[in-house]
Amino acid sequence: MSEELVTIIVALISVIGGAGFWNWMQKKSELSHKGQAEEAKERNEFRETLKIQVDRLAEQVNDLVREKEQLLREMSELRADLASAQTTIKYLEETLRNR
Amino acid sequence: MMTKLSKTIDAVWYAAGPAQYLMYGVWAIVISGMFHLDGHLQLLSTAWKFLGFSIFVVTIWGTLRQKMLLILTSTILALAIGALYTSHAVMFGDADHIRAATQSHYMAVFVMVVWGYYLANLCARQSLEFKKAGINE
Numbered sequence: 001m002s003e004e005l006v007t008i009i010v011a012l013i014s015v016i017g018g019a020g021f022w023n024w025m026q027k028k029s030e031l032s033h034k035g036q037a038e039e040a041k042e043r044n045e046f047r048e049t050l051k052i053q054v055d056r057l058a059e060q061v062n063d064l065v066r067e068k069e070q071l072l073r074e075m076s077e078l079r080a081d082l083a084s085a086q087t088t089i090k091y092l093e094e095t096l097r098n099r
Numbered sequence: 100m101m102t103k104l105s106k107t108i109d110a111v112w113y114a115a116g117p118a119q120y121l122m123y124g125v126w127a128i129v130i131s132g133m134f135h136l137d138g139h140l141q142l143l144s145t146a147w148k149f150l151g152f153s154i155f156v157v158t159i160w161g162t163l164r165q166k167m168l169l170i171l172t173s174t175i176l177a178l179a180i181g182a183l184y185t186s187h188a189v190m191f192g193d194a195d196h197i198r199a200a201t202q203s204h205y206m207a208v209f210v211m212v213v214w215g216y217y218l219a220n221l222c223a224r225q226s227l228e229f230k231k232a233g234i235n236e
Contacts, residue, residue: 006186007140007183007186007187010179010182010183010186011179011182011183013182014175014178014179014181014182014183015175015178015179017178018174018175018178018179018212019175021216022171022174022175022216022219025216025220025223026220026223029220029223029224029227030227033224033227033228033231037231
C-alpha cells in the first residue's frame, strides 16, 4: 500500500471517527435536554394540580366557616327563645302557686 | 469534601465564559506549531493554527453556532493530525526526537481533542437552553 493511501485512510478514519463521536455526543445532549424539559413539564403540571386542589380546599374552608357562623347565630337565637320561654314558664308557675 | 468536589465539577461543567474559548484558541495556535508534518501535510497544521485564530475572533464577534462549528472542526483536525503524526512519526524526526517528544505530542493532541469536544458540547447545550427559553442567540 502506498504512503499516500495510508495517509488518506488514516485521515479519513480519524475524521469519520471524530464526527461519529460528536454525533453520539450531540444525540446524548439532545436526549438529556428533552428528558429534563419533560421532567420540568411534569413538575409544572403537578404544581398546577396542587394549586387547583389548594384553591378548592380554601373555598371549602370558607364555606365551612360561613356555615359555622350561621349555626352559631341560630344557636344564639334559640338560646334567647329558650330563655324567654323559661321566664314565661316560671311566671306561670308563680301565678298558679299564688292562686 | 464531596460537596466541594461536586460544586467544582458543576462549575467546570457549566463554565460558559469566553475565557475558556479564548484559551482554546490560543492553545490551538501554540500546539499546532509542535507538529512538523511532512510536505503537503504541513497544510493541516497551518489550517489548525488558522482555526485557532478564527476561534479567537468568533468568540468575540461571532455567534454560538459559528463558535461550535469552528471548535468542532479544530477538534476533528487535531484528531486527524494526531493520527497522521502517529502513523508518520518516524518520518519526521530522528530517534532521539521521537523518544523525547512523542509523549508530549500525544498528550497535547489528547488534551486538545477532549477539551474541544467538551467546549463544542458546551456550545450545543447552551444553544439548546437558548432554544428552550425562546431566545435568539
